[in-house]
Amino acid sequence: MQKESSVAYKKLTPVGEANHNLYSGTFHIEGGNFNSAGMVSTSIKSILKELGIPGDIVRRAAIVSYEAEINVVSYAKKGLVTLLVDAGSVNIEVKDEGPGIPNIELAMQEGYSTADQRIREMGFGAGMGLCNIKNYSDLFHIESEVGKGTHLKMIIYTP
Amino acid sequence: MTIKEIAEKLNLEVKAGRGSLDRDVTGGYTGDLLSDVMANSKEGYLWVTRQVHQNIVAVASLKEHAGIILINSCQPTKETLEKADIEKVPILVSDLPAFELSGKIYNLLTTKS
Numbered sequence: 001m002q003k004e005s006s007v008a009y010k011k012l013t014p015v016g017e018a019n020h021n022l023y024s025g026t027f028h029i030e031g032g033n034f035n036s037a038g039m040v041s042t043s044i045k046s047i048l049k050e051l052g053i054p055g056d057i058v059r060r061a062a063i064v065s066y067e068a069e070i071n072v073v074s075y076a077k078k079g080l081v082t083l084l085v086d087a088g089s090v091n092i093e094v095k096d097e098g099p100g101i102p103n104i105e106l107a108m109q110e111g112y113s114t115a116d117q118r119i120r121e122m123g124f125g126a127g128m129g130l131c132n133i134k135n136y137s138d139l140f141h142i143e144s145e146v147g148k149g150t151h152l153k154m155i156i157y158t159p
Numbered sequence: 160m161t162i163k164e165i166a167e168k169l170n171l172e173v174k175a176g177r178g179s180l181d182r183d184v185t186g187g188y189t190g191d192l193l194s195d196v197m198a199n200s201k202e203g204y205l206w207v208t209r210q211v212h213q214n215i216v217a218v219a220s221l222k223e224h225a226g227i228i229l230i231n232s233c234q235p236t237k238e239t240l241e242k243a244d245i246e247k248v249p250i251l252v253s254d255l256p257a258f259e260l261s262g263k264i265y266n267l268l269t270t271k272s
Contacts, residue, residue, distance in 0.1 A: 034212070034213075034214060035213065035238065037214055037217065038214060038216075038217025038218070038220075038221065039217075041217070041221055042217065042220060042221060045221060059202070059222075059223075062221045062222070063197050063198065063221075066197060066217070066218070066221055067194060067197065070193070070194075122193075122210065122212055122214060123191050123192050123193040123208075123210045123214075124193055124194070124214075126192040126193075126194050126195065128192065128194035128195060128198065129194050132194055132197060132198045135198070136198075
């Protein structure tokens with residue numbers, strides 16, 4: 001049995017307190033349902049646009065949330081996404097109930113994938129998802145426990 | 160140049176998103192790996208692919224692509240067409256392979272008329 005493992009990337013200095021929330025909400029992702037894959041990311045993108053978040057930040061948040069959503073759909077039973085927007089940042093958390101990731105360092109390597117043929121035929125599972133999330137977030141934290149699930153936290157700072 | 164102009168010049172068949180063909184095309188990206196397209200394509204691009212399932216609509220919509228062109232006469236699924244019409248994402252079909260189609264689009268976009 002693997003122990004819980006956790007890796008944080010791109011540590012940045014913490015932002016100040018007293019940022020009041022512009023938006024806070026949760027979204028459910030259904031594992032295995034590729035028909036509705038992308039709907040949560042589309043909602044997040046619309047919300048950020050309505051809040052007047054700058055376009056490049058919205059586009060990065062769309063990439064990050066889409067990749068996380070596809071991972072839940074591809075591997076987990078279900079997932080819960082929390083979106084929190086404050087004056088200085090867009091925070092996206094994705095917590096799933098799934099198989100977990102035994103070796104996060106390996107999973108973070110571009111091109112490494114455990115996706116099956118069905119997932120690959122659709123053009124997913126190329127081993128790029130977590131890399132995209134890391135590259136397009138200012139702060140990325142991943143925790144996973146085998147047999148329980150994976151928890152991602154992403155922050156994109158707004159100018 | 161708009162998608163409509165490109166469709167006429169390259170003899171593309173319009174399958175969905177007919178109301179959005181006046182969008183300006185700023186560039187293009189060719190690929191079948193969705194994460195690659197998510198990471199490397201830009202707003203206003205035409206996406207050239209052979210993927211036909213409905214998830215291409217979500218990618219094109221999130222990335223604000225001008226539209227999607229399917230190669231080698233690949234036909235989009237019914238669900239893909241329905242979703243594309245709802246999301247107003249143009250889907251067109253070409254009988255050319257990806258290399259040739261991408262080359263022709265590139266020439267159209269970079270040659271000053």
